[in-house]
Amino acid sequence: MASSNVPALDWSWGTTPATAAALIAGGAYSTAAVGAATGLPASYALLVGAAGAAAQAGADLYQRRPHGHSAARCAGWLATGGWTAVALAEHTVLTWATTGKWAAGTAVGITLARGLVRAEETARTERASRRLQKWANGQAKDWHERLHRLFRLDGHEIEGVKPWAGDVGYTVRVLMPSEAPELPADAIRKLAVDLKLPKGGSIQILDGEVYGQILIRVTAKDVLAETIDFPEDVTETSIYQRIQLGLLPDAEPADFPLTDVCALEIGQTGSGKSNTINVTNGQLLRTVDAVVWHLDVTGAGISLPWLRSWAVDGTVDRPLIDWTADTIEEAHIMLDVAIAAINTRKAAYQDLMHDADDDKIPVSPQVPAIIIVVDEIAELPYEILTKLDTVVDTGRAARVRTVISGLRATQDVITAAMKKQSRVRIGMRVSDPEELNHLFPTGGTRLNPKAAAHKGSGFLSAPDEDDVDSEPTPFKCFRIKPKVINTISPKLAARRPAVDAISLDTAPGRYYASRWGRILPRLYKDKKLSPATLPYTELEILRPPLDEVNGLPLTGKGQPRNSGAPRPATSGPAGERPARFGSDALASLLKAPAATATETAPAPQGGEGTEVIRAEFGRVLEQAGNLTNPVPRLLADAHQHVVAAGGRIHTADLATRLNMDPLLLGTELGKLLRAVGIERPGKGTVRAGADNESKPGYQQETLAAALRAYANHHAA
16 A cells, blocks of 8 residues: 655644744734724733733643743733733724834743743753752762772772763762772672662673773663664764664664774574664665665565565655665676776776875765675675675775675674674674674673573674774664654655766676666566656666576676686696686586596506596596596586576476486585585575575585586696
8 A cells, every 4th residue: 555745734832932922922913903893892802811821820830930930921911911902992903103012012022931931941951950960979979888888998989970861870980999999800790789770780890091990880771671663863864974773771872884894794583683684774774975785685675675665655756775686696786886886986086085185985975885785695605705705895995885694603604804894793682602702803702692682682893983893782773663664765765866977887887777677577576566666667678698607697897806717727838828717618618528427448558548537426536647528417417407497496406307316416416516615505505496495405606616616626
């Protein structure tokens, strides 16, 4: 059902005291003018003035305003009613004398109203300050006595007590005596028991700004246990500002920068990881100088809630997510465009960087940052991970950054480059402390998963305002729901910038314009697209050709720096160039006759055979002399069937095509892959078939990597 963009009526009184006084005076003048012409009795004006004064007195009494202020306001109502009554009785409202008195009274009323409000605000602030000081003095006295009673301290000084926002706790600043500069090891437990903290409360003891000073942080309310709704404030922000995910235990913002660093987020199923990604999306879309790209090959789940208002409801005229890669092929295209944009931007915006006196491109709505949000990284093949590493390593100066998310914080999921370059680490709820230890570079060994046990809570480590990496700290993420996304989408869509033309003026960039024509039919098979999508889908749809060997899109440029290209042959006939085992050579190898099981070439007369091959089914065991085709036949056949199936296939379906037993096929292919050190991503599961189910299977990228490995081994 389409949502409406009609704004709701606002019945609130958004007037200032001066405006309210002017409205009352204007109402009195209008009443006198109309009433004099229609014969309105003067007593009515006196009745209204008296009623207004009585209501004002009641309101002032309820708000505990000073009696003098209340008397002044009531006098204003009575004066207004008296002037109106005289004007009605004498029919003189349109004379200069009566109008002059009205104008003078109005000016006095406006000035008086503003003065009274300022005086009351000052008095209110002073009262709050006195109450806070009284509370702090009482707390300081109690803490001085508590530290002496529990730890036999003498000579210590309570320098101050500061409450936190939201009334969830406070910080005690203590100057310790020289003979006892620290509290004992069991101080936290003793203090918590003495304060009788509720469940979820905690004590934290930190070093102060000078030696001998300690900070005792008392959490009296469990912020992590509460549900914190996504803020209704969606005003414009900049990518230069910090991205707020939620709240820390002291109710301070849990935020991180993203202009110069990348982010890495880990969380097990049910931890609130997807909600955290959506909160990140919402905060990124508030910016006016960053475009958001998504890479999610498991159904584009992180994109669909944000595309609904445009693709289905039609309540906005542009997509909030600028690009969504929902397949491996589309992911290759996106990353090729990103890598090419990085290279192009660095050269094209030299003058812009010179004018800003910075070695990084200054972003703006005209030259926005590109933020690539990646989900389910374990499902991505080696070639995609390599290109992501290139973006992570080279995109800082060009303002192309990543937010990468996965289910586990293990080495087989997170590459070395991703971990090294992602200074922002977000670890949602996990079961094993070892995963937190692997994710966080410092402090991980001291982390306890129970400190962030609630759903939607986790640990955050990020550079602070001084660019110093903070220790991982528990936080609670905002909660954002689909209806909230639908509500804020029209507000966010209006501020979406476009990718600058220079970034798209590359060979891969020609596939950018028709991206939605390729993507939307896959995402919304059974739904009718809104008319708002027509400007994006009526273009000529361009699809890059696929490499015959590995099935990867050939976009022209934008390949990663370390693409795993095979090494050249080191020898050859004089005058000939050394042969290289690239894609053309590998294609030739696949077309050459393959070695069959237990095939033996005849030995030449007079000596041992030099063209001998001994093998078992699907795996070459030993070879000598010149080998026509070093690639195992089973591996080559399996790769061709996987490419024909669209790049992914379940083991059972592949076994049917090869006319083999599935168990035997899995065993033999596993041997072939392990022989050259190739591992299947995602523990060997792939999403394939008509139902897109996740079952054991193979990806064309995995088998292509094995083919290249066999070719490289033979070349060496």
